[in-house]
Amino acid sequence: MTMTHQQDLKSVFIAKDLDFKPAAKITKKDLNGSVTKAEYAVRGSIPTRADELKEELKKNPGLLPFDDIINANIGNPQQLDQKPLTFTRQVLSILEYPEILQVDHEKLASLNLFSKDALKRAECLLKDIGGSVGAYSHSQGVPGIRQTVADFITARDGGEPATPEDIYLTTGASSAATSLLSLLCKDTRTGLLIPIPQYPLYTASASLFNAQVLPYYLDEECNWSTESDEIEKVVQDALEKGIRPSVLIVINPGNPTGAVLTEETIARICLIAAKYGIAVISDEVYQENVFNDFKFHSMKKVLRKLQHCYPGKFDNVQLASLHSISKGFMGECGQRGGYMEIVGFSQDIRDALFKLMSISICSVVTGQAIVDLMVNPPQPGDESYEQDRQERSKIFNEMRTRANLLYETFNGLEGIECQNPQGAMYLFPRLILPDKAFRESERLGVEPDEFYCASLLESTGICTVPGSGFGQKPGTYHVRTTFLAPGTQWIQNWKNFHQSFFNEYRD
Amino acid sequence: MTMTHQQDLKSVFIAKDLDFKPAAKITKKDLNGSVTKAEYAVRGSIPTRADELKEELKKNPGLLPFDDIINANIGNPQQLDQKPLTFTRQVLSILEYPEILQVDHEKLASLNLFSKDALKRAECLLKDIGGSVGAYSHSQGVPGIRQTVADFITARDGGEPATPEDIYLTTGASSAATSLLSLLCKDTRTGLLIPIPQYPLYTASASLFNAQVLPYYLDEECNWSTESDEIEKVVQDALEKGIRPSVLIVINPGNPTGAVLTEETIARICLIAAKYGIAVISDEVYQENVFNDFKFHSMKKVLRKLQHCYPGKFDNVQLASLHSISKGFMGECGQRGGYMEIVGFSQDIRDALFKLMSISICSVVTGQAIVDLMVNPPQPGDESYEQDRQERSKIFNEMRTRANLLYETFNGLEGIECQNPQGAMYLFPRLILPDKAFRESERLGVEPDEFYCASLLESTGICTVPGSGFGQKPGTYHVRTTFLAPGTQWIQNWKNFHQSFFNEYRD
Incomplete structure (x- = not known):
């Protein structure tokens, strides 16, 4: 084989072409230090x-x-060994191979593989998606699925309305967070308020986007509680040093602490956001994982309550809330899906975010479908309800x-x-x-x-x-x-x- | 409802807390200009x-x-309306819902839904994946699938060996390119050689990572050919201006031009890479889309030939080759999968790349499975072969x-x-x-x-x-x-x- 190689390309170069000293390879010091x-x-x-x-x-x-x-x-x-939810996987199986919907229904039913509501849901989703999970979707995600997410949020938050225009379907919560942070981290004087301890995606992002980490410590003695006084002290220290505290990261329920925030704590965080014009990223991927009589409250719900309660004081709050199919009951980590809800940001910022999202074209469409199934599971009366x-x-x-x-x-x-x-x-x-x-x-x-x-x-x-x-x-x-x-x-x-x-x- | 809101959170703040002027929102000028x-x-x-x-x-x-x-x-x-390949979708359908494998085989066969080889392949893939497409995989991708990709490359490139250690399974080619570029773009003096016209991901990445675009023009009169003299001139101009030409982007077959590079042209590109120590990103996502008697040659194959042919002259060449499930016969854009093969980079760079990939944990596992199906389709003798x-x-x-x-x-x-x-x-x-x-x-x-x-x-x-x-x-x-x-x-x-x-x- 070596002979053939030599013959193939031997005529390409003349001796002068090859009269060079091969240059050095790239080394670690040539890389992006961030x-x-x-x-x-x-x-x-x-x-x-x-x-x-x-x-x-x-x-x-x-x-x-x-x-x-x-x-x-x-x-x-x-x-x-956590088993995926059967309903989810039935729907996905049909989305990948819609020919299943063409099979004689009685024959299919004899196999006991697919429930009626899974078949129906897959049919609806396929229509929303435009016929194939193999086509790129809208860069913000399939409109019909964003509507389902908006309906879920509205119901979860006691009727406070959400709209599909505010929803971005993403390749998991990590990608949502890093996209938004890449936009909001202007330069080395941008500060990110990050709870300590934290999920290391946030300090990694600060490094990637050249921002300053402004750590605020959670109180281990009080069951890892978040103290707004501590946050405000960090904000003021940063301002004194000429750092702009631009983004406040909140993880609720906490990772790695598991701590669940009370409504009062969330309200106090919103107060800081309003007072200092700090955007909040509320990482709520564990909202279904709440134990032992604790209760999850979304940042969005509390923000809306405050806006009703104290007119004009909280209207400037800019909030991105994250959710994911990787945790909770789905546990579909490998399928990479999630959503981000954006409220309070100006149109300029929304346009810039949309353009950024469009560079990576769209998130995986089956992951988007699982978001739909996560926020709209089988209901009482549906064939799958009891098993689910x-x-x-x-x-x-x-x-x-x-x-x-x-x-x-x-x-x-x-x-x-x-x-x-x-x-x-x-x-x-x-x-x-x-x-x-x-x-x-x-x-x-x-x-x-x-x-x-x-x-x-x-x-x-x-x-x-x-x-x-x-x-x-x-x-x-x-x-x-x-x-x-x-x-x-x-x-x-x-x-x-x-x-x-x-x-x-x-x- | 407003009354309830007011009661709920009214007791949280005292008057002094609310004695602040809400701060201004973030504006476009506060964003990352890149x-x-x-x-x-x-x-x-x-x-x-x-x-x-x-x-x-x-x-x-x-x-x-x-x-x-x-x-x-x-x-x-x-x-x-391009139909997905039936074999691909049968396998995926089973991967999403492995209960299909538990059904009585004769009963299942009576539905004519799944071919024998699809059932068998799904079973093998599930084993490789570790049992569920819902679990995160290795950050570089499922090892068994990387082996399949390496085998494919070896066969495609006339026996030049590829190894799974060099393969990264990614969320499409875009994400592979941006990850590598984020690492290789050190600062504003880093130059990216980009063909013009080009797929705009590359100029967008140069902007995102603060690098200089070094455009080299394709020759429209010669069917959009790539001229190595033109590239070398751009390299020399850049060096004179104090810009380091660090990365050379090649798109073969071209987007948007469709031009397919000859082996000779590729050899000349490799010569520039060797001479100046420039890393090459060869975007080969259209390698299956070649018409009218033209033939695709991979950059990797030509590089290996040159290394055999001219010992010591080309050993320093650092090459990343990209492929994707979005194009070619699969056309599975919405499923987001692809691979990158990395050769010639030092261990430091490989370690840094792996760490970067691990921050986003892994690419979508079903997308990884489609990569496997793309590079190892049904073979003569398999039940699905003729239809495929x-x-x-x-x-x-x-x-x-x-x-x-x-x-x-x-x-x-x-x-x-x-x-x-x-x-x-x-x-x-x-x-x-x-x-x-x-x-x-x-x-x-x-x-x-x-x-x-x-x-x-x-x-x-x-x-x-x-x-x-x-x-x-x-x-x-x-x-x-x-x-x-x-x-x-x-x-x-x-x-x-x-x-x-x-x-x-x-x-």
């Missing part, structure tokens, strides 16, 4: 090591002290039960303190490690929480993320774990590990 | 006007001189026939000159407009090509994009049209419009 300095711990060093261990387990099963990796590092429910309700109960109860079990396990151990689970898919317990563990981590050149997580992984196969990946008050150490992994054996394994770890490092 | 100045004509002013007309047609059918909008502005085959082959032939022949008809129509008219169709989905004829048309466009304050496209739209409903959206030599004017719209009536309508336009504006 990108290279961005960090994203959820898929950082511990999860990377877990992937290596997974490969080792495949090659040499039996050589490690565990049989499997438990990916508790990322909210990825279907990786951990049962599937949802099961998901909810299992998650709540495991959250509470994990919480109790942590609080029954020495050197680990956990706040009461309220929502989301995570616990974020605090590690109070003995001096000897500190010294050992220092010797290894890693942070103490990273040392703990690495040891946990190597001993049990449980993959978590150290608190440093989310931010934490200096001198405090945490670990974030999902409570998605099935069964309870892994919780027992963690308990045993923790006890051994303390036995080894207790002062 | 984002606001980015332009993307494919969904620009003419397509936006087309959307308005579509709404008007719905409200007042009969009031306009046409019954429908022909979206010839964007390569969106399934919007224009026929469907592909039909798509190919219809596109080629329409391309040639449109080409002949244009060249039979006065004031319009079109190059011979070679590939992609577009023709990019040149408009040679009479002075009176220039004066009229000047009076209206628009470019002459925009004036032509707007007139075409208002008269016939045919939506195209003016050449200015892709770039063109100063003083020349073009229009880009896809040849995807079904039937030939719209071509006749265009012909009639063009004749009337010239009758009105002929000097």
Whole structure:
């Protein structure tokens, strides 16, 4: 084959053409520093090591002290055996292959594969979509699906109207957040108010778009509450330093804390937004994941209430609310869908956002369809209703039960303190490690929480993320774990590990 | 309801809290200028006007001189009645709803819905994917699918080996290109060599990432050929001005020109890359769309040949090759999938790219599955093979026939000159407009090509994009049209419009 190669292209160049010294390759220092300095711990060093261990387990099963990796590092429910909702998948299956709708109905019914309401919904969605999920949609998303989302928001928020013009269907909440942030981050004097601890997408975006992170600390002692006084202090400090606090990120329910905001807290956040003209991004992707008598209140609903209650005071508030199909009952992470509702922004900003969205043309159309199914599930009287309700109960109860079990396990151990689970898919317990563990981590050149997580992984196969990946008050150490992994054996394994770890490092 | 609102939140604030003047909203001048100045004509002013007309047609059918909008502005085959390949959609349907695999095989077979090979392939893919398309995959994409892509590339490139480690599965080619460019655009002294005319994603990315566009002009007289002398001249000019030419964009087959590069041209491009250390992004999304005896050669294959042929001279070449499920026989635009193959980059750059990809977690998993189906279609002997082959032939022949008809129509008219169709989905004829048309466009304050496209739209409903959206030599004017719209009536309508336009504006 080499001979052929040489003959093919030998005549292209003359000797003079080839009389050059090949130039140096691109090196790290030639790259965009904003990108290279961005960090994203959820898929950082511990999860990377877990992937290596997974490969080792495949090659040499039996050589490690565990049989499997438990990916508790990322909210990825279907990786951990959460079953997709049947109704959702029936509709999607038909959307991908509409020939199913052409089959004789009685014959199809004999297979017991597709419910009547799934067939009907798929037919409606196909019409909305324009006939094929394989065609690009409107850059803001399929109009009919945006209408369904608007109807959902209106009902959820006690009748406060939402409109399809304000809805953007996106490739998950991350892409919505980064699009908006890329627009709002003008320069290095733009400040992003980010809760600490936070989901690391936000600090990564600040890095990517050259903005300043303005951290506001959540109050761990008060169940990770958000204190508006703390936020306002950060705003004033920033202004004094010549930083414009442009965007306030709120995560409700919190990631990694699980904290659910009260209406009063949300109202106080809106007050800061109104007073200082700060745009709010309210990341509400865990709105269905709320446990133990806590209740989710949307930022939009509270904002509208305030606008009614205090005329003229809150009309300037600019709010983007995010939701996703990846969490809640759907757990359809890999299908990449979500929506953003934009209210209060001027037409200029809306036009710029639309143009930006149009560069990536549109989000995945099946993901858009799942948004429709998420916000408009089967209703009482529909053939699928009872099964759907049962599937949802099961998901909810299992998650709540495991959250509470994990919480109790942590609080029954020495050197680990956990706040009461309220929502989301995570616990974020605090590690109070003995001096000897500190010294050992220092010797290894890693942070103490990273040392703990690495040891946990190597001993049990449980993959978590150290608190440093989310931010934490200096001198405090945490670990974030999902409570998605099935069964309870892994919780027992963690308990045993923790006890051994303390036995080894207790002062 | 207003009363309830007031009661709910009235107690939150004391009078002093509300003693503030609401701050001003964000305005356009507060936004990131790099984002606001980015332009993307494919969904620009003419397509936006087309959307308005579509709404008007719905409200007042009969009031306009046409019954429908022909979206010839964007390569969106399934919007224009291109049928998805049956095998692809059968597999996807099962991936979304694996319960189909549990049904009694004979009963299922009686419905004639799913072929045996579709069932088998879905089963294999599900295993590769880890059981559910609803779980996040590896950030680089499902390993098994990356292996299939590597095997495809190896076979396509005459045995030159590709490996799954070099493959990234992405949300279409656009997202691959923008991720890599965001990394490689260090600062305002970074230069991107972009062919003119070009697909506007590239100039938009240069704007988003603050890089300099270094335009190199394609030679319209020579069927839009790429001249390496022209590229080298641009490189040298840039270096003299203190701009680092870091990335060279090649689109092969060309968009909007359709030009297919010869092996010799590709070799000459590689020489420039080697000589100056410029990374190459080879956008090869139209590699299946090649007509009229032209032949596609991948940049990777030619690079490998050169490396064999001239040891040591081409080893420094850094190449990213893009492919997509949106074009070719699949036409699955709305499903958002593609891949990027990276060769020659240093490990530092690869690590940085992987970290960047991990921030958006993973591309849509069904889109990844379609990549697998694109590169590994049914083979002779498989149950689906014959139907699949026929469907592909039909798509190919219809596109080629329409391309040639449109080409002949244009060249039979006065004031319009079109190059011979070679590939992609577009023709990019040149408009040679009479002075009176220039004066009229000047009076209206628009470019002459925009004036032509707007007139075409208002008269016939045919939506195209003016050449200015892709770039063109100063003083020349073009229009880009896809040849995807079904039937030939719209071509006749265009012909009639063009004749009337010239009758009105002929000097």
